[in-house]
């Protein structure tokens with residue numbers, strides 16, 4: 001009696017680290033098994049010393065993320081935040097025009113949709129804003145009652161023409177997440193309408209992993225450890241993993257939070273009995289689909305594209321290039337003088353992303369570079385290919401009806417194995433944080 005409970009957290013992304021924090025705070029001994037070389041998961045940035053700031057892929061924190069806002073305050077990370085402009089451009093076959101949903105007036109000036117559709121869109125935005133308290137982008141327990149099995153496309157077609165939808169709402173969803181609006185619950189689009197307007201966007205100066213690292217303080221993080229199996233034993237759950245040198249290790253814990261992408265979670269827990277992972281939970285994990293993501297970073301001359309812009313393809317087709325995000329950076333020239341450049345992140349459309357996954361960087365760049373002007377006609381002809389980041393489990397797709405299933409699965413989370421990840425709701429770091437916190441509470445509430 002009196003020995004400290006020990007919990008394993010599998011996966012050191014935002015969900016796993018949020019879980020670790022709650023578990024450490026409840027007095028447990030916590031070990032994080034992470035296959036990568038650091039914390040943050042999909043929110044972890046790459047760094048290259050040739051550019052200033054050195055940080056690459058850098059996730060956005062939006063002012064309406066409640067948990068993250070609280071953590072930034074608590075950890076004293078306000079000075080780490082860099083505010084960025086949220087200017088959005090919609091491209092119609094290479095010709096891009098600004099669309100800021102910040103105010104209905106801006107929407108009314110937008111030339112790519114009819115006046116009737118612009119009014120309908122602005123009104124829909126106002127209607128959802130009035131329901132802000134109910135429309136939540138992160139919490140499936142709040143979203144579930146609105147998840148009536150219809151998609152964003154079905155929701156939007158009720159009040160605007162197909163063209164209006166393709167150039168007003170669709171690009172603002174698919175330009176962030178790349179999944180088809182036909183495949184996604186209406187709640188996701190409505191919550192975006194409710195919350196996006198008037199929000200401030202930030203990045204963390206050194207990358208968002210700073211938050212993961214702070215959350216994990218007090219836990220023992222073991223990097224390069226790939227968990228391969230979980231088994232129930234008489235005294236708890238046995239976690240089997242391979243170390244960075246491929247050596248098999250295993251250790252028994254009182255309980256476990258599995259915070260990997262859903263298909264990996266399903267595999268790791270495949271042989272656990274039905275009283276530990278029930279059939280609904282198992283089906284929820286096994287049926288979760290993902291849109292993979294590959295980000296292509298280029299350096300181009302400052303001024304050749306707008307800075308801090310989000311350029312998104314309009315229309316219903318799956319385009320060769322889905323979107324671009326541009327950030328200012330300084331690069332040293334041969335004399336060591338700083339030169340202003342733009343770091344451009346380009347994301348291919350769905351079919352091209354799938355085709356390029358796992359190919360060599362040379363082949364990936366050779367395919368994508370000639371296509372960049374399909375999104376921005378005047379894209380410089382000789383961009384400098386800089387870095388590629390692949391995320392095979394990029395964006396979990398919140399299919400119609402998924403929030404209701406998610407709410408049911410959350411209601412069933414209990415020891416000794418709880419699950420966490422952004423797939424419980426929208427693919428955002430905020431949803432991952434909430435899910436990790438919930439999984440930890442499901443373990444600690446039971447003792």
Ligand SMILES: Cc1cc2nc3c(=O)[nH]c(=O)nc-3n(C[C@H](O)[C@H](O)[C@H](O)COP(=O)(O)OP(=O)(O)OC[C@H]3O[C@@H](n4cnc5c(N)ncnc54)[C@H](O)[C@@H]3O)c2cc1C
Pocket residue numbers: 010011012013014015016033034035036040041042043058059060061225226227228259260261264293295391393394395420421422423426427428429430432
């Ligand atoms: C290109 C892109 C851009 C994005 N931009 C934004 C943005 O601007 N703002 C925003 O809020 N969100 C953004 N997101 C979404 C956000 O990154 C995710 O929602 C969030 O990071 C998911 O966190 P998670 O902890 O659920 O999963 P993950 O981050 O995937 O964490 C899971 C962890 O488990 C580890 N793991 C997997 N298998 C094993 C194993 N067998 N053993 C041990 N460890 C394992 C992985 O290495 C990983 O670290 C973006 C996503 C992508 C792909």
